[in-house]
Amino acid sequence: MRCPFCGNEETQVKDSRPTEDSAAIRRRRSCPECGERFTTFERLQLREMSVVKVGDRRQPFDSDKIIRSMQIALRKRPVEFSQIEKAASGIVRQLESQGEHEILSADIGAQVMKALIELDIVGYIRYASVYKKFNDTDDFNDFLEELKNLPVNGRKAS
Numbered sequence: 001m002r003c004p005f006c007g008n009e010e011t012q013v014k015d016s017r018p019t020e021d022s023a024a025i026r027r028r029r030s031c032p033e034c035g036e037r038f039t040t041f042e043r044l045q046l047r048e049m050s051v052v053k054v055g056d057r058r059q060p061f062d063s064d065k066i067i068r069s070m071q072i073a074l075r076k077r078p079v080e081f082s083q084i085e086k087a088a089s090g091i092v093r094q095l096e097s098q099g100e101h102e103i104l105s106a107d108i109g110a111q112v113m114k115a116l117i118e119l120d121i122v123g124y125i126r127y128a129s130v131y132k133k134f135n136d137t138d139d140f141n142d143f144l145e146e147l148k149n150l151p152v153n154g155r156k157a158s
Contacts, residue, residue, distance in 0.1 A: 008033035073127040087115040
């Protein structure tokens with residue numbers, strides 16, 4: 001593993017342990033060249049997947065994008081990073097279990113929406129405002145009306 005700080009090709013694993021959901025291995029590493037420490041995650045990849053974007057463009061699937069988009073939606077919200085990782089890991093496992101090599105970006109977005117509504121309603125609304133591409137305030141108001149009737153963590157969202 002290359003050191004992200006100095007580029008040294010040889011790094012040392014100091015500690016390895018499974019993540020909370022046992023879906024990956026967390027490795028603490030150090031660089032003998034510059035002395036910096038960093039963490040890597042090793043996860044089983046069942047198959048190469050690609051994402052079919054709008055306009056039929058394709059790109060390799062990157063699970064880190066799910067985590068980043070959820071972090072943005074949940075910025076300054078009372079949700080721990082470990083909760084985001086666990087939700088993202090569940091989404092990836094769900095997508096992999098479908099057995100498809102190509103996944104529509106809309107399907108990924110729908111999975112993220114399902115996870116966010118369970119984690120934090122404000123994060124869900126933030127993500128939806130981008131994912132659903134509201135054109136005007138009426139679109140947003142319609143969405144909020146629908147949201148009031150959805151059960152969230154066993155209760156109404158309103």
